[in-house]
Amino acid sequence: MIEVIPLTKNIYNKASEIYVKLRKTGFPTGEFDLLIATTAIENDLSIVTNNTKHYIKIKEFFNLKIDNWLM
Numbered sequence: 001m002i003e004v005i006p007l008t009k010n011i012y013n014k015a016s017e018i019y020v021k022l023r024k025t026g027f028p029t030g031e032f033d034l035l036i037a038t039t040a041i042e043n044d045l046s047i048v049t050n051n052t053k054h055y056i057k058i059k060e061f062f063n064l065k066i067d068n069w070l071m
Contacts, residue, residue, distance in 0.1 A: 005039055014038045018062055027057040037064050 015038040022028050029037075037058045040047045046065035047055065058064045 005043060007035065007039065008042070011035070011038050011042050014042055018058060021061055022057055025057070025061075029054060029058065034058075037062075040064060 015034050018038060019028075019034060022034075033054045036047060037055055039045075041058075041062055041064055046067045048067045048069060049055065050068055050070045052066055052068055055064055055066055059066055
């Protein structure tokens with residue numbers, strides 16, 4: 001079963017904070033990646049991806065949990 005997690009005001013606020021931090025440090029990311037990562041952070045979840053480079057700075061600055069099952 002797949003659970004759909006709605007975007008909330010807290011997620012949008014945290015995403016804005018992350019966006020500003022990444023932009024200031026020269027590591028902007030795409031909007032969808034940002035929302036996926038922020039949703040995981042706000043719900044204390046891990047994201048599962050083989051494309052870890054899109055999320056590595058968010059992990060570094062905001063303690064995002066990433067699982068790469070292919071490695």
